[in-house]
Amino acid sequence: MSVMLLVGLGDLGGLIATEAMQHGLTVVAMRRQPESLPGVKLIQHDATTPWPAIAEPITDVVLCVAPDNRTDDAYRRAYLDIAEQAMSWLRQQPLKAHLWLVSSTSVYGQQEGEWVNENSPRLPKRSTARILVAAEDFWLQSGQPCTMLRPAGLYGPGREMLLEVAKDGRQIVEPHPVYTNRIEISDCARAIVHLLLRRQQGLVTENAYNLADLAPARYCEVIDFLQQQLDITADKQHIVERSSKRVSAGRLQQTGFNWHYPDYKTGYLHIL
Template structure:
């Protein structure tokens, strides 16, 4: 049986999923916003199509796609893939959507699992929840399987705390009780591929996070240790907040720990990087 995966958004996460899927024998295609990047991806052997959300893909580009994953963030007008390509998407038998654990809202550092109600407070998380519902509506209409992967902060080679420490931009901001969950992009891709094997017509939600929520200040200190650099001084939240952008402050407005028990129990995911410690050490080893 032909297995063809189409990824809306061949960015940081989408490319990692594409790479792993190709290694496992999938036919893979996807989108990016610029023709220059699409050309580079084609040269690398990835079938890429330019897509800016304003016009639908051609039937030829979508081809005989069986599985779809959308990594594109929604906007005020909704999910661009659904808005422009709904008729094409209705032909797939499996749908995947990369959402955010921000849909749970703040839990004052408490644990959240997939049974917790979604009560987002940030506008971007509210848009994600609306997009989740739109994908649910499509799956209900077409009887396709839908898997929603709720993600915390994603990191990996070229996009990690190591890069910020090297650049001298890492600040150890300390806000009492504040913790964040994370996931290495390789573990995200492996989880997505596991989910793609479940084609039972059901809607499933998975928290894709590692085992160790932690304050950003701890992660920065460990990155400095790995790089042999001095740990920057701790900056109290009250001092840091006035100089931060609104976007940066919004990340510190919520605190929660994300449970991944269902991911490991029901999908059988074994995390390659169960915490930021293994993840950062592996990135440094690869880069070194």
């Protein structure tokens, strides 16, 4: 029997739990809040403090905790403090579980529109992203069987930042190409469970996967498309100058994963 311990049960965690149960997995979830989902055994606990004993034989631990805010301290708590407690708990277990860390494509520091894959250097400029790299390295150097999951920007119901930009009527002007990388949130959850099920079937599991759709796109192109769909006239020029990269999901694609929303057009048309 496969039992997943899911640490964090927010938007993404809830979708992971639902998808896992649909595939017959038993889901135990640890979170601070008392709310849970039907069928999920809840352990109400702060994962930054020593973990309680868990009766179920855990085969996979998924760390899916979002920081409380964008500060370095919040990132340290979510990624490094929890890592230490998770490792301490894992070392006491009779069964060697596989650890899955939900990280981010922000670990790649490339800034000139380059393509990045899982073997690209992780040299980010932002301090929060450097904390993510430290958390990844904690696990990759731990001797614990583990996989880094690196989602691009999540979008979907309740995550409609680009729609808000489009509705604001901004005409995006890019002196240099600004690329965006994204994955629809239900596709992200499905990809994580897909990888977990492959591992349980004894198939080779790499130590990292980028979770993105198959079509990085220019920021101006995405906003223009949304404005066309919403019948909004862009009447205020808005210059966007920032560094960017293009994230390859080729490794995920090679596992046979099937996207419901392989590009931004299919994803946003579904939302609209």
